[in-house]
Amino acid sequence: MMTFREAGEYLLGTINETASRRNPQRLERMSALLRNLGDPHLQYPTIHVGGTSGKGSTCTMIAAALTASGRVTGLHTKPHLSSMTERARIDGRAVEEEEFARLLDEMMPALQATAQEYGRPSYYETLLALAYVHFREAKVDVAVIEVGVGGSLDGTNLLRPETSVITNVGLDHTEILGDTVELIARDKAGIAKAGVPLVSDAVSPAREVIEAACGRAGAPFIAVSEHAQVVARSGERYGQSFDVVTQSATYTLALPVLGRFQQRNAATAIVALETLRADLRPTPAQVEAGFANLVIPGRMEFFPAHPAVVFDVAHNPDKARSLAEALRETFPGKRFTFVIAVSDEKDALGVLTPLFGLPSSFIFTAFELPGRTSTRPSRLANMAEQHGFAARAIGEPVEALAIARRNGDGDGIVVVTGSTFVVGTLRDWWLTNVAERSRS
Numbered sequence: 001m002m003t004f005r006e007a008g009e010y011l012l013g014t015i016n017e018t019a020s021r022r023n024p025q026r027l028e029r030m031s032a033l034l035r036n037l038g039d040p041h042l043q044y045p046t047i048h049v050g051g052t053s054g055k056g057s058t059c060t061m062i063a064a065a066l067t068a069s070g071r072v073t074g075l076h077t078k079p080h081l082s083s084m085t086e087r088a089r090i091d092g093r094a095v096e097e098e099e100f101a102r103l104l105d106e107m108m109p110a111l112q113a114t115a116q117e118y119g120r121p122s123y124y125e126t127l128l129a130l131a132y133v134h135f136r137e138a139k140v141d142v143a144v145i146e147v148g149v150g151g152s153l154d155g156t157n158l159l160r161p162e163t164s165v166i167t168n169v170g171l172d173h174t175e176i177l178g179d180t181v182e183l184i185a186r187d188k189a190g191i192a193k194a195g196v197p198l199v200s201d202a203v204s205p206a207r208e209v210i211e212a213a214c215g216r217a218g219a220p221f222i223a224v225s226e227h228a229q230v231v232a233r234s235g236e237r238y239g240q241s242f243d244v245v246t247q248s249a250t251y252t253l254a255l256p257v258l259g260r261f262q263q264r265n266a267a268t269a270i271v272a273l274e275t276l277r278a279d280l281r282p283t284p285a286q287v288e289a290g291f292a293n294l295v296i297p298g299r300m301e302f303f304p305a306h307p308a309v310v311f312d313v314a315h316n317p318d319k320a321r322s323l324a325e326a327l328r329e330t331f332p333g334k335r336f337t338f339v340i341a342v343s344d345e346k347d348a349l350g351v352l353t354p355l356f357g358l359p360s361s362f363i364f365t366a367f368e369l370p371g372r373t374s375t376r377p378s379r380l381a382n383m384a385e386q387h388g389f390a391a392r393a394i395g396e397p398v399e400a401l402a403i404a405r406r407n408g409d410g411d412g413i414v415v416v417t418g419s420t421f422v423v424g425t426l427r428d429w430w431l432t433n434v435a436e437r438s439r440s
Contacts, residue, residue, distance in 0.1 A: 152190025
């Protein structure tokens with residue numbers, strides 16, 4: 001049997017695999033792979049969650065409530081922060097490395113059979129299939145599955161879910177999905193399926209596109225804004241308290257996570273949960289208990305120190321706007337030092353522009369990963385300087401964070417953001433070298 005290291009090496013070798021060579025931009029290869037594995041994705045109820053921003057948080061909230069209700073709950077989100085094992089979680093726990101390697105080893109005949117006809121399954125397809133197999137073997141009661149990119153042609157769109165969700169729609173992956181909100185919404189709405197309710201918090205013009213697609217597909221459309229109201233309450237400094245009032249219940253929530261945008265995600269998750277059939281639907285008390293213990297690594301994640309540090313993945317303009325708003329609300333009057341790396345396929349200026357509205361300085365860094373490259377730090381620094389901000393380019397991420405902490409205002413906030421890869425790398429370093437040391 002292969003080791004976890006060998007499993008990782010195999011998967012990294014598939015990163016540059018693109019669409020099936022026989023049917024470019026189609027789902028035939030993913031369908032064949034799942035068929036060769038015995039269609040594991042159809043062996044348990046699922047909830048399918050797409051959107052531009054907030055889909056990972058919304059997935060995590062839905063899964064937390066289901067776990068709190070006593071149901072064995074699978075969760076697949078992407079990308080991972082620290083380890084590819086995070087893509088297959090059950091009741092919040094990532095698959096063990098040894099189990100991960102065993103699952104991939106046992107999938108090899110199916111992977112090879114699929115490759116003969118369609119080309120080798122990609123990194124994303126293989127990890128998604130592994131999660132499905134893991135959930136089948138664990139006999140989960142339900143699984144929450146995040147869309148990878150878009151919707152129509154995403155590998156997850158072979159599901160037959162109980163409920164579908166589209167959190168919102170913004171400009172991201174424009175080279176794949178289109179360069180307008182309407183085009184992106186049309187692609188994301190491809191997850192609509194006959195008879196399956198689709199819950200969405202999207203606003204105009206995306207909402208109209210999604211609602212029309214649901215009408216064509218025969219999917220009941222449920223607008224979060226028409227089914228849930230968020231009522232703010234006073235809360236603790238590093239969390240938030242609010243009510244979500246729906247047509248059937250009032251949920252009194254205390255979220256141990258920052259960012260007002262999470263209130264909309266919570267409302268979306270609750271409306272989605274309320275659409276589930278009775279044997280899957282958590283009670284309001286179970287939802288409240290699940291949300292009270294919520295952990296969303298790398299999403300407005302705060303660590304007190306001098307200066308304090310926030311880790312937040314904000315790799316597209318929509319997420320960057322949410323981050324800027326959350327920082328302004330949570331830390332009024334503070335000055336921010338940003339440590340940022342941006343993938344070269346992303347809209348770097350679009351990511352930076354919302355942050356230019358804050359009192360801040362910038363340290364730009366880079367990352368190195370197979371199949372992934374970052375925008376040159378010097379190019380990012382030029383963008384910031386052209387907008388009147390102090391900026392440095394430090395290629396090594398840990399050095400960049402060290403300089404930010406050393407040079408930053410002791411009463412200010414260091415914010416590590418941008419690419420998932422740099423947030424994950426520096427968060428791991430922080431947990432090992434700072435958080436652990438502070439406990440001892």
